[in-house]
Amino acid sequence: MPPNLQPVFRALGDPTRRDILRMLGQEPMTIAEVSEHFDMTRAAVKKHLVMLSDGGLINVEPRGREKVNSLNAAALKPVFEWLSWFDKFWDDRLDALKTAIEKDQSHDTGRNND
Amino acid sequence: MPPNLQPVFRALGDPTRRDILRMLGQEPMTIAEVSEHFDMTRAAVKKHLVMLSDGGLINVEPRGREKVNSLNAAALKPVFEWLSWFDKFWDDRLDALKTAIEKDQSHDTGRNND
């Protein structure tokens, strides 16, 4: 079952959320810690985290009274693959090689790309 | 100067626009032709095309009284590269190979990735 791409693309559509992803790529953070990096209320940051969670882009785990948000980069994979459909238009060579790599790997390439 | 990613990500955030990109990947189309594929007015489709154009994702060329919209997949490249930053989290092997490919190519890899 192909994952629904829409929540992922929607989550990526906001610059604050893209920044958050990069931050969580460095280290997991609580909501308060993420909020420190932005000039907006914690509630606003929380909403962004919910959207990221909706897209499966982050994992949220309780730790006492805190919630630790960590990156789930695997959720980006379908996006990457959706984009790869267009490789042929801007770089035939890279596309060919990447296809070879994917074939070489024993991946479940049950891709739908929609 | 790194292209502004925001208009591109915003354009990709809507499923109709992603569909249009795939359609234009098959062949260039006029606004009327694109509109035939969707259950909405031509004006609405036109707005989507403007957003795609804002992100540089399509080229629009006049042909008599028509406008021919064609895919500009090169505009997806920065998005692809932005995503590639996360490769290490979900597939070290593919990332390593892709890096090797890019190094092998003589590309203007003046990437900023923000």
Place this chain on the structure above:
DNA sequence: TATATATGATACCTAAAAGTATCACGTCAA
């Protein structure tokens, strides 16, 4: 236990997105 703290949830505001309807304008064709 009493209190401070981290988060959750709700209501509300503003702006932008997505869509429709309508009309104006340029171009092709009879």
Place this chain on the structure above:
DNA sequence: TTGACGTGATACTTTTAGGTATCATATATA
């Protein structure tokens, strides 16, 4: 040259996104 046709542009409506403010709840901690 007169329509017909494809498009551009504007005004309008509805929904969603992004944000603030506020209060409730659960958990540490003095």
